[in-house]
Amino acid sequence: MEPEKPSFFSTRYIKFLGGRNTVFTLVLLLLIGLVIMIYDEISFIFVPLTVFLGNVILPIILAVIAYYLLRPLLRLLERIKIPRIWGILIIFLALIGLVTLLVFLVFPFLKAQSLKLVEELPGNLMVLLDKLDGFLRTSFFRDFYLQIESDVNSILKELPTEIGQFLQSTLTGLATGISSIVGVLTGFVLAIVTVPFIVFYLLKDGEKLPNYVMKLFPPRMREDLRSVFTNIDRQISSYIQGQILVSMCIGFMIFIGFSIIGMDYAMLLGVIAMVTSVVPYLGPVIAITPALIIALVSSPFMLIKLAIVWTVVQLVEGKFISPQIMGRSLHVHPITIIFVLITAGALFGVPGVILGIPGYAILKVFVTHFYTLFKKRYNKYEPVVENRYEYTNHKVD
Template identity: 65%
Template sequence: MKQEPLSKVNEENSKVNIIRFLGGKSTLFVLVSILLIGLIIVVFKEVSFIFYPIKVFSSTVVLPIILASIGYYLLRPILRLLEKIRIPRPWGILIIFLGVAGLITLLVFLVLPFLKSQVNNLIDDFPTYFKKLTLDIDTFLRTSIFSSYYESLDINAMAIVESAPDNVGKFLTDTVGGIAVGLTSFVSALTGFILAIVTVPFILFYLLKDGEKLPKVFIKMLPPSMRDDAEVIVKDADHQISSYIQGQILVAICIGIMVSIGFRIIGMEYALLLGVIAMFTSVVPYLGPLIAITPAVIIAIVTSPFMLIKLAVVWTIVQLIDGKFISPQIMGKSLSIHPITIIFVLLTAGSLFGVAGVILGIPGYALLKVVVTHLFKLYKVRYNKHIPEKKYRYEIPE
């Protein structure tokens, strides 16, 4: 049955319903509310300097809190497992801390020296790679269908290659000079970062000890009428963040291992280093694999055309295994975010907050989506209370 247009509903009743929905009894209430909101914005703009200490405090504590929260969501399942076998929580936390310290020590003494050696070798060999890649591209363009246009540009590839070391040296000199000029800021930032890293274990300890009590304390602070809805939002947000962090870390480790093994099998240089790069960049959806494969493609092109084919085969297999088996099993549909939305979130968060925005943009959006979704559901319930005609009400799923 075709619904009648909303314009046919009694105009006066609609106005009254909207005003009641906003919480008032007359149009004057709505006008005064809008005026007060504008006044608050103007006052806040004029006295924003009062909130500068809060801004400094937030920028100081945000990094250790984020790092500790990531550690909390990664280690919480292990702590719960230890509690199931009747190990007290304090002893469980101590066992976890000792295990993490042992793992870090093992990585520092076994993996880090080999990884450092590969990084140093790559830095030493980079000028050779750059020279060969530049000359190969120059040769290809001169023999391609674009040769006439390319030659009209009068580009001297050999001159570019020969001047590259001087340009790199000048760049490094300018960079060192710039750092020397801003040495105070650099030392301050480095000190803040070190302090943040040092405080992470202490924050993490108290999160593991009392983290599950914090939502209950927060909910008890709210009015009784809001507690049920707040509990649903907190549980849903906790599930979303937990699933994303745990799943993303496991997927990243799997990708790093597969890439390292695959590159090792085909005989590519710096296999471990390229695997580590792939592991860290895979935490960024869509853009991560593109960043990870770029240095591998450069090395493969310089090595041989056949190596490039082998690289393409390995990378395709890794992506297929990840897309068809690993990510669906570990990540599932926990976030339910459209790929286009993910791209827009990454671009926006990256422009606003840099690298941190790219890494934290997706979980931040997932958290915001949970809150907005529940608030919109409450909005629909409130809206339906003030609309007498059933055909104009929202349908609220159970």
């Protein structure tokens, strides 16, 4: 029997890349590029699909967040022998009662405080600017400030005309874009209405969804897909549940601390801190801004008390609450989180800032798993044992 003649496809490098499959892969990538180029030329055909996805994505995201928040409660009810359907109904009735309580008891108070804060904010800003003006006139920067002030006064003289032009253009834009505003509001209302139905079916059949998806793939790929789905579910569940609990703890501590030091709008500032803390690192900066204005207008002593409360809250959250609730589930360095938030915000705006971290967590699961498969394949085609990876079959937490 004649030995097999060496060929391009029998070299170790090409075997590592997949042999003849490499050629087919390159041809496939070329065809995909051609398809993308053709679709780009006829993109107008996909406008209905874009509109559909734009209307569907918001309720799906809200429903997924609600699903991960409510799933532990449903599992707890199932442990005490309550059927799944009845458990879902109990959870929905409890949510209806909680929302009703918030609407009739808490929301009116927050609304009154919000309106009062909005009314007093311009006056507080003027008082703050007057104090800053008096300080700068007697400080080391007096000469530099007086030079800038002359430029500012010239700008202020032209400001009324510019404001009038801005308001006129804004009103014109509102008049022409009223239909789009109505469309956005209608889409948002429909999204809110459809969320409970999506949450119901997610709670009922959500855990079966990975099995349905895996049946679409060949049997030899299903174990890897199961691992990927399990890690994604763990990552998203840990992040959503942990971040919401941490935000609630921060809001409650801010409310208690501000109430103790006698700061106005303590409950409203606590709610603002709770909502904005959903975004790591950037949220607290947004939350402290109105509190700083109120403290600066009140007195320097109030500013010191505000700094003490805020420092204590951040220390308690960073050293005790987050490690206990969040743990090290994401294994993401703070610098990486900041870069992810900046990039996602620049690409997708506010939704990108909110969803950037869980999106990064999902991408990290895929990259980690594919890198593990890459190490397996490398070790298979590497004859020198010393050059192989030290492979361990670890899971992404």
